[in-house]
Amino acid sequence: MEFRYLGNSGLKISEITYGNWLTHGSQVENEVALRCVRAALEAGISSFDTADAYANTRAEEVLGEALRGERRESLEIFTKVYWPTGPRGHNDTGLSRKHVMESIDGSLRRLQTDYVDLYQAHRFDTETPLEETMQAFADIVRAGKALYIGVSEWTADQLREGHRLSRELGFQLISSQPQYSMLWRVIEPEVVPACEELGMSQIVWSPMAQGVLSGKYLPGQAPTEGRAADEKMGQGMRDLMTDEVLTAVQGLRPLAEEAGLTMPQLAVAWVLQNPNVAAALVGASRPEQVQDNVQAAGVKLDADLMAKIDEVLGDVVVRDPAQTAQRAPKSRAS
Numbered sequence: 001m002e003f004r005y006l007g008n009s010g011l012k013i014s015e016i017t018y019g020n021w022l023t024h025g026s027q028v029e030n031e032v033a034l035r036c037v038r039a040a041l042e043a044g045i046s047s048f049d050t051a052d053a054y055a056n057t058r059a060e061e062v063l064g065e066a067l068r069g070e071r072r073e074s075l076e077i078f079t080k081v082y083w084p085t086g087p088r089g090h091n092d093t094g095l096s097r098k099h100v101m102e103s104i105d106g107s108l109r110r111l112q113t114d115y116v117d118l119y120q121a122h123r124f125d126t127e128t129p130l131e132e133t134m135q136a137f138a139d140i141v142r143a144g145k146a147l148y149i150g151v152s153e154w155t156a157d158q159l160r161e162g163h164r165l166s167r168e169l170g171f172q173l174i175s176s177q178p179q180y181s182m183l184w185r186v187i188e189p190e191v192v193p194a195c196e197e198l199g200m201s202q203i204v205w206s207p208m209a210q211g212v213l214s215g216k217y218l219p220g221q222a223p224t225e226g227r228a229a230d231e232k233m234g235q236g237m238r239d240l241m242t243d244e245v246l247t248a249v250q251g252l253r254p255l256a257e258e259a260g261l262t263m264p265q266l267a268v269a270w271v272l273q274n275p276n277v278a279a280a281l282v283g284a285s286r287p288e289q290v291q292d293n294v295q296a297a298g299v300k301l302d303a304d305l306m307a308k309i310d311e312v313l314g315d316v317v318v319r320d321p322a323q324t325a326q327r328a329p330k331s332r333a334s
Contacts, residue, residue, distance in 0.1 A: 001044030002298045004278045007174030008199025011117065011148060013076050015272055016297050017047040017203060018290070019281035020059045030062055032285070037066035039287035043294040047076040049177075049203065049281055051122055052107050053083035060110035068112055075117075078203070079107045080152060080177075082122035094332040095125035095133040104145050119146035120177055124158050127332050131165060138169035150175030150203070155324050156194035163198045173200055175278070178324070180204035182213060182252075182270050182313060183240065186323040192276045201278040204271050208282075212240045213267035215253055219246040244316055251312040259305060261296070264289075268296035273306065 003012040018040040020033070037048070050063050060079060067075060081103040084093040091098050104119060119140060125133060137149045149171060151162060163173045176195055178187045180202065187202065195201060208214055220243060239245075256266040268280045282293040310317075 001294065006278045007201045009148060009174045013047040013279050014045045015279050016045055016294050017049050017279040017281050018045050019049040019205065019283050020063055021054050021283060033062050034066045035287045036284045036290055039290040043290060045294065046074060047279060049078040051080035052085050052103055057085055057110060060107055064110050064112040072113060077111060077113060077116050078118040078120060079111065079116050080120040080122035082125065095121055095128045097132050097136040100133065100136040104140050108145060115144055116146050118148045118150050118175060120150040120152050122152050123329055124154050125332065126330060130161060134162065134165040134169055138171055141171045148174050150177060152177035153324060153328060156190040159194050159198060175203055176200055177203045177205060179206050180271055181207050181209040182267060182309060183209045183317055185317055185319050186321050190321040191324065196276055201276055203279045203281060204277055205281045207271040207280040208264055208267045209240055213249060213263060215249060215263040217241065217246055219243040248313050248316045252309065255305060255308055255312065259301065262292060264293055265296040268293055269299040269301055270309065272296065273301050
């Protein structure tokens with residue numbers, strides 16, 4: 001395992017970070033989840049990412065139990081706040097001071113820890129003054145409940161304004177958590193340059209494009225396994241499951257073989273070539289998946305291979321930076 005600094009801070013995190021979105025507390029049994037976390041620890045992963053909204057708080061509980069007994073100082077634990085939790089009451093969502101302050105206490109209780117290393121705004125809240133949110137984060141840092149603050153899926157303009165306010169309040173935003181993969185590169189034109197300017201780095205989610213870059217989904221064939229085979233999750237993958245995209249992805253197979261990598265390893269290694277990326281989030285429903293994914297740590301892809309990947313994927317790559325704002329919630333979810 002290799003470790004990278006998170007933004008302009010002294011915090012190092014494992015460049016493969018274990019995330020439990022869509023798995024713990026929902027898709028897999030708790031015993032399997034515990035084995036996956038154990039496999040991550042054995043592989044040298046020290047950073048673990050979750051959120052209060054995952055499985056409506058159950059994912060945090062499972063992760064807290066899985067890490068119980070580990071040396072806390074040797075771990076970096078991340079969680080998030082924004083999406084609805086609990087009974088989904090009118091204040092059970094967003095980035096109001098009330099929701100943020102109550103949510104951090106709930107997360108710490110479920111994670112069985114006195115503090116999180118990174119507390120992240122899971123989305124931008126259009127209904128709460130940004131000054132209110134940043135003040136709440138500043139107070140959480142001063143109280144020692146979070147060591148660092150980050151955000152997820154904010155636009156470049158939102159990042160700049162949030163960073164400015166954080167500096168005025170005595171702390172600093174150090175990370176952004178966006179979707180990023182060979183197929184989804186919308187952060188490259190605006191978000192990455194803004195983060196480089198501000199001293200922030202990326203912790204990217206879905207480096208395998210929700211499993212599409214694993215190569216297991218074939219053009220012209222209905223999926224029989226994985227997320228795409230699930231009726232609810234498959235709806236959110238429609239844009240990725242076209243024959244055009246799946247055909248292009250199959251063209252990556254000989255490139256992966258040439259590099260001595262599996263398709264998932266190539267996908268994870270690819271996002272780690274971006275110097276602004278501090279870590280790639282990987283999840284797992286089996287310990288073997290963790291063991292496979294960590295082989296992407298430390299892999300260097302040469303310029304010729306990176307160019308061939310671009311050539312193979314061609315026009316199926318989404319690059320429009322406006323997608324970040326277009327996909328953001330326009331009002332608080334309820």
